[in-house]
Structures are given as C-alpha cells and as structure tokens.
Amino acid sequence: MAIYGLDIGGTKIETAIFDHELNMMKSWRIDTPTQNYQVFLDTVLKLVKQADDYTSERGNIGIGMPGLITPDGRALSANIPCVTGKYIEEDLATLLSRPIALENDTRCFALSEAISGAGKGHARVFGAIIGTGAAGGFCHNGQLEVTAQGFAGEYGHIPLPADIQAQYQLPVLKCGCGLMACVESYIAGPGISRLYQHFNGETITPKEWGIRLKQNEGDAQQVLACYLDILGATFATLAKFLEPDVIVLGGGVSLVDEIVNNLSPAIEKYLFSGFRAPLLKRALHGDSSGVRGAALLGSTINDRTTVLSKSKASIY
Ligand SMILES: [Zn+2]
Numbered sequence: 001m002a003i004y005g006l007d008i009g010g011t012k013i014e015t016a017i018f019d020h021e022l023n024m025m026k027s028w029r030i031d032t033p034t035q036n037y038q039v040f041l042d043t044v045l046k047l048v049k050q051a052d053d054y055t056s057e058r059g060n061i062g063i064g065m066p067g068l069i070t071p072d073g074r075a076l077s078a079n080i081p082c083v084t085g086k087y088i089e090e091d092l093a094t095l096l097s098r099p100i101a102l103e104n105d106t107r108c109f110a111l112s113e114a115i116s117g118a119g120k121g122h123a124r125v126f127g128a129i130i131g132t133g134a135a136g137g138f139c140h141n142g143q144l145e146v147t148a149q150g151f152a153g154e155y156g157h158i159p160l161p162a163d164i165q166a167q168y169q170l171p172v173l174k175c176g177c178g179l180m181a182c183v184e185s186y187i188a189g190p191g192i193s194r195l196y197q198h199f200n201g202e203t204i205t206p207k208e209w210g211i212r213l214k215q216n217e218g219d220a221q222q223v224l225a226c227y228l229d230i231l232g233a234t235f236a237t238l239a240k241f242l243e244p245d246v247i248v249l250g251g252g253v254s255l256v257d258e259i260v261n262n263l264s265p266a267i268e269k270y271l272f273s274g275f276r277a278p279l280l281k282r283a284l285h286g287d288s289s290g291v292r293g294a295a296l297l298g299s300t301i302n303d304r305t306t307v308l309s310k311s312k313a314s315i316y
Pocket residue numbers: 156157175176177178179182184
C-alpha cells in the first residue's frame with residue numbers, strides 16, 4: 001500500500017509518495033491557498049487524486065500542518081487562516097473518502113527524526129523547530145507522544161524567566177497566542193530581530209545579525225549572549241520535565257553555528273550543578289522531515305481511531 005505524506009505549510013504544500021517501506025518515490029510542491037477554505041480543500045483533493053493516479057491505488061494519507069485542533073475538533077492555525085474554526089480532519093476525511101492521520105507539522109518532524117533521523121537509536125527524543133516560530137514534539141521509543149488536546153511540545157510558549165528579563169531589561173511582549181512573554185517572541189527568527197533592536201535600536205534581519213556576529217560587533221555579541229540564556233533556560237525547563245536523551249534541532253536558527261555550538265553550556269547553566277544537558281543534534285532530513293513524519297503517521301492509519309462524522313463536518 002502506498003502512503004502519501006502532505007506537509008502543509010503557510011506558503012507551500014509538499015506532497016510525497018512513499019512505498020510501504022517508506023522509500024520516497026516522488027514529491028512535488030505547490031503554493032498553499034491560505035485565504036479560502038473551499039479552495040484549500042479542493043487543492044488537497046486534487047493533490048491526493050494526482051497521487052492516486054500515479055500509484056493506481058488509494059493510498060493511506062498522513063498530513064502535517066501548523067496549528068492545533070481545539071478540544072471541540074476545530075482547527076486553529078495562524079499560518080493558514082482559512083482553516084481556523086473548521087472541522088478540518090472530518091472535512092478532509094469525508095472529501096477524500098478515507099480516514100486520514102492529521103498532526104501538527106512539528107510533531108511530524110519530531111517523529112521523522114526519532115525514527116529515521118538524528119534521533120534514531122535514542123529512546124527519548126525531543127524534536128524542536130526554531131524558525132519563524134518555535135515548537136516541537138516528544139517521541140518515546142519511536143512513538144510520538146499523542147496527548148488528549150495535542151499541545152504537548154509547545155515549548156515556545158513557556159514564559160521568559162524573570163531573572164533573564166530583569167538582567168537584560170527585556171520588553172515583556174505579547175505573543176501571537178494571546179499570552180504574555182512567551183519565549184517564542186524572543187527565540188524564533190523574528191525574535192532575533194527584536195533582540196537586536198532592543199540592544200542597538202536598529203531593525204535588521206536575522207541573516208544580517210549573523211553577518212555582524214561574524215564581524216564581532218558588540219551588539220550582535222550581546223544578542224547572542226541573551227539569546228543563549230533564553231534558549232538555554234527554555235531547554236533546561238524542558239529537560240526538567242522530559243529529560244530527553246537528545247534534542248534534534250530543525251529550522252533556520254538551527255543552522256547558526258554560534259548558537260548550536262554554545263547551547264549545551266547554556267542549558268547546563270539552568271540545570272542542577274553537575275548534571276548534563278541532553279545531546280543536541282541537527283536534523284538529518286531537513287525540509288523533507290515534514291512529509292516523512294506525516295507519511296509515518298499515515299502508515300499507521302489502521303491503528304488510529306479517525307471516524308468519519310458527517311454531523312461534525314463544516315458547512316462549506
Ligand atoms: Zn505564546
């Protein structure tokens with residue numbers, strides 16, 4: 001049985017077709033329709049039809065998407081506004097006339113890296129993406145930890161520690177999630193620009209910050225020190241609850257050597273004396289971790305309890 005992985009992002013949808021041993025046979029990308037729910041659904045339907053035509057089968061489907069499903073079954077996604085408030089899992093399953101596995105995209109990333117990526121061989125793997133946002137997922141013995149409400153792994157919404165806020169006199173920012181001082185506002189890509197602006201006054205891109213860091217500019221160094229304190233304290237908090245063997249890093253920030261190479265001591269600064277930080281590794285599959293993780297979930301579709309429920313379907 002073929003398996004289709006769909007990684008639906010805020011700008012692109014990547015679709016990949018895998019065989020039953022999870023070898024990727026074909027993949028392609030198109031733009032994500034983000035403003036019209038009907039167009040969004042039609043696009044996913046078309047992609048699955050293309051995959052069915054390619055394989056001459058009705059493959060199992062796993063979908064990764066940014067956002068959450070609220071306890072009443074409705075989607076909440078800042079990156080894809082048209083799905084917010086919709087019963088997307090039921091609507092897609094009805095439309096595609098087969099059950100689907102739908103999961104947060106960073107949880108798909110974590111699963112992919114735990115099973116066949118940088119976390120392979122470790123029992124407790126936390127996958128953390130730091131890009132335009134900061135989110136992750138936890139896998140234990142090759143299984144994604146699935147929780148009742150699905151928000152476990154949202155370390156980006158741990159609050160900024162008071163001592164770090166005071167030390168650097170940081171502004172207390174309102175997060176896109178509605179809460180105050182979530183670390184995502186400081187550690188994700190846009191957060192680097194905010195930190196630089198705080199210390200220097202100038203607004204620059206994270207890439208420009210990287211250039212100034214290599215030139216040993218004082219304010220750029222100050223941003224790095226502050227950044228490492230925030231991310232170190234955040235991962236130390238995560239370690240105190242989950243104690244992962246390894247944290248697998250993905251997203252643009254994970255490519256910055258000055259952050260990755262100095263992160264272990266930054267974590268240990270906020271752990272108990274003499275205890276070690278989890279291993280830190282860069283993701284192995286890079287951009288294709290999303291479709292791979294979605295397909296891994298799709299491959300277990302028969303074990304899942306996705307139920308077609310007309311009564312819950314959105315009116316579209
Ligand atoms: Zn938040």
